[in-house]
Amino acid sequence: MLHEVALDVSGPRASARRIWAMVARYGYLIMGSFPRIIELMYWPLVQMLLWGFLQTHLARSTSLYEQAAGLLIGSVLLWDILLRSQFGFSLSFLEEMWSRNLSNILMSPLRPSEYIASLMTISILRLCIGLLPVILLANLFFGFNLFSLGLALAAFFANLVFAGWTIGLIANGVVIRYGMGAESFTWVAVFFLLPLCCVYYPLATLPAWLQPISEALPPTHVFEGMRALVIEKVFRLDLMLIAFGLNLLYFSAAYLLFHYFLWQARKQGTLMQIGE
Amino acid sequence: MLDTMATQKLTEQAAPPINVKNLVKAYGEVKAVNDISFTIAKGSRTALLGGNGAGKTSTISMLLGLVLPTSGDIQLFGEDITKHRHRVLHRMNFISPYVNLPMRLTLRQNLETFANLYGVRNPAARVRDIAGELRLEELLDRPAGTMSAGQKTRAALAKSLVNAPELLLLDEPTASLDPDTADWIRTKLSEYQAARGATLLIASHNMVEVERMAERVIMLEQGQIVEDGTPAELLGRYDRETLEDVFLDIARGRRRGSGTGTGEQRNDEALERVGNAS
Numbered sequence: 001m002l003h004e005v006a007l008d009v010s011g012p013r014a015s016a017r018r019i020w021a022m023v024a025r026y027g028y029l030i031m032g033s034f035p036r037i038i039e040l041m042y043w044p045l046v047q048m049l050l051w052g053f054l055q056t057h058l059a060r061s062t063s064l065y066e067q068a069a070g071l072l073i074g075s076v077l078l079w080d081i082l083l084r085s086q087f088g089f090s091l092s093f094l095e096e097m098w099s100r101n102l103s104n105i106l107m108s109p110l111r112p113s114e115y116i117a118s119l120m121t122i123s124i125l126r127l128c129i130g131l132l133p134v135i136l137l138a139n140l141f142f143g144f145n146l147f148s149l150g151l152a153l154a155a156f157f158a159n160l161v162f163a164g165w166t167i168g169l170i171a172n173g174v175v176i177r178y179g180m181g182a183e184s185f186t187w188v189a190v191f192f193l194l195p196l197c198c199v200y201y202p203l204a205t206l207p208a209w210l211q212p213i214s215e216a217l218p219p220t221h222v223f224e225g226m227r228a229l230v231i232e233k234v235f236r237l238d239l240m241l242i243a244f245g246l247n248l249l250y251f252s253a254a255y256l257l258f259h260y261f262l263w264q265a266r267k268q269g270t271l272m273q274i275g276e
Numbered sequence: 277m278l279d280t281m282a283t284q285k286l287t288e289q290a291a292p293p294i295n296v297k298n299l300v301k302a303y304g305e306v307k308a309v310n311d312i313s314f315t316i317a318k319g320s321r322t323a324l325l326g327g328n329g330a331g332k333t334s335t336i337s338m339l340l341g342l343v344l345p346t347s348g349d350i351q352l353f354g355e356d357i358t359k360h361r362h363r364v365l366h367r368m369n370f371i372s373p374y375v376n377l378p379m380r381l382t383l384r385q386n387l388e389t390f391a392n393l394y395g396v397r398n399p400a401a402r403v404r405d406i407a408g409e410l411r412l413e414e415l416l417d418r419p420a421g422t423m424s425a426g427q428k429t430r431a432a433l434a435k436s437l438v439n440a441p442e443l444l445l446l447d448e449p450t451a452s453l454d455p456d457t458a459d460w461i462r463t464k465l466s467e468y469q470a471a472r473g474a475t476l477l478i479a480s481h482n483m484v485e486v487e488r489m490a491e492r493v494i495m496l497e498q499g500q501i502v503e504d505g506t507p508a509e510l511l512g513r514y515d516r517e518t519l520e521d522v523f524l525d526i527a528r529g530r531r532r533g534s535g536t537g538t539g540e541q542r543n544d545e546a547l548e549r550v551g552n553a554s
Binding site: 005006007008009014017018020021022024025028029032033095096099100101103104105106107108109110111263266267268269271 | 301303308334337340341342343344362365366370374375376377378379380381382385388389390391392393394395396397398402435439440
């Protein structure tokens with residue numbers, strides 16, 4: 001017990017060490033469980049097959065889908081980027097709740113901002129594990145190469161992941177504040193976007209009164225941008241910049257909200273009981 | 277400027293590990309902690325003793341910064357814990373049987389995670405050292421969830437010592453352990469405290485533990501401090517032979533010096549109370 005213990009307590013190096021600690025902690029969990037890895041790929045694969053076959057059918061009977069091969073399958077893969085980035089962010093957090101380890105984490109020198117950074121990192125890792133094989137299979141089965149979107153894909157990816165983190169941050173804050181009774185919110189939070197952000201149909205399909213609400217959502221601009229690229233072969237940088245601006249605004253608001261919920265939980269004294 | 281920084285550094289070094297003033301935690305109308313003040317000296321072993329709902333866990337949670345006080349001050353090593361907790365968290369740690377380590381991670385993965393969180397520069401070496409000291413080498417590559425209760429407590433002890441804390445907060449550290457394992461844990465904690473000059477604050481209602489480990493006892497009742505002294509002083513004040521008798525005197529509202537110090541008398545009094553109640 002008398003061994004000398006040197007500590008890095010402040011500065012970027014110490015901060016990076018704490019973020020790495022949490023990323024490694026979640027990495028151990030994923031890599032130590034084969035079913036978890038399969039689970040990451042399972043649903044994106046089912047979705048890809050379902051929509052891929054539907055697209056194949058529509059391409060034979062509808063001129064739009066004949067001209068714009070990959071429209072549906074592109075939509076479903078991009079939707080999964082949004083969905084999986086939020087799940088990856090929130091699930092890692094829920095792991096702490098399920099294992100009743102959150103108070104250990106929160107009483108350590110890890111800062112909330114560092115914790116959020118680690119959740120973002122692990123969310124991207126989970127996304128890669130889950131989606132990369134499915135993207136490759138989409139090319140194999142249906143001839144749709146998501147990577148052929150090139151730099152546009154990077155812009156779509158960044159905006160969708162950013163939006164997923166924002167929803168994840170709010171959902172985690174709600175669970176911290178209200179406990180495990182609010183866990184189901186984490187699973188359903190992202191789905192309110194599904195009809196509103198025009199994943200499978202153009203913005204013009206929505207009634208006029210709903211369109212401004214849809215336009216206030218960053219993913220709408222990504223899906224509109226994807227359709228412009230696939231159908232008109234045009235990359236709409238303006239849409240990507242609007243999406244990025246909105247994401248920045250909403251993520252900042254979500255960051256403040258998460259801190260507010262954490263402060264409320266400390267005030268109400270619920271952190272020690274969390275997970276029970 | 278340098279003088280100011282040096283003075284601040286000296287003040288931090290001289291500041292007691294824990295200094296609590298007029299601390300209150302209210303949940304609505306209920307005051308879990310009701311205006312308590314105490315200072316814990318460096319290198320001391322203090323027990324927070326009290327029955328269920330006396331305010332021990334609320335106090336410990338506020339010291340850890342997990343719960344915000346309704347009013348009052350908490351200074352740890354001279355820092356206000358409600359405002360600057362991240363300046364001192366690396367100097368302290370916590371052990372409780374009610375807080376788990378992630379079950380699917382191996383003990384080594386768990387300990388390395390916490391070593392990194394606390395900024396330990398060579399986590400692998402620290403984990404190896406502490407596993408050796410706590411006889412955990414053979415368990416290092418086992419998932420925490422497959423360990424027995426005693427092994428889990430030893431693992432939690434390793435986690436709580438991974439950053440060699442100057443201040444260790446313990447919430448019923450040996451709850452639900454067999455006497456042999458509980459004794460082993462107490463021995464290790466005492467050895468650590470003596471070797472490092474660390475400060476221990478133990479929340480407990482286990483009298484054996486308190487008598488064995490604490491040189492000072494702060495007794496809480498309904499969120500207030502009702503006694504504060506060495507175990508010998510408390511025994512003298514209540515004219516009792518064991519801290520358990522003192523505890524029961526306080527819990528049952530008897531005044532100082534009213535006891536005879538025998539378990540037999542205590543049983544008679546308890547039976548009398550039951551008889552009166554019925």
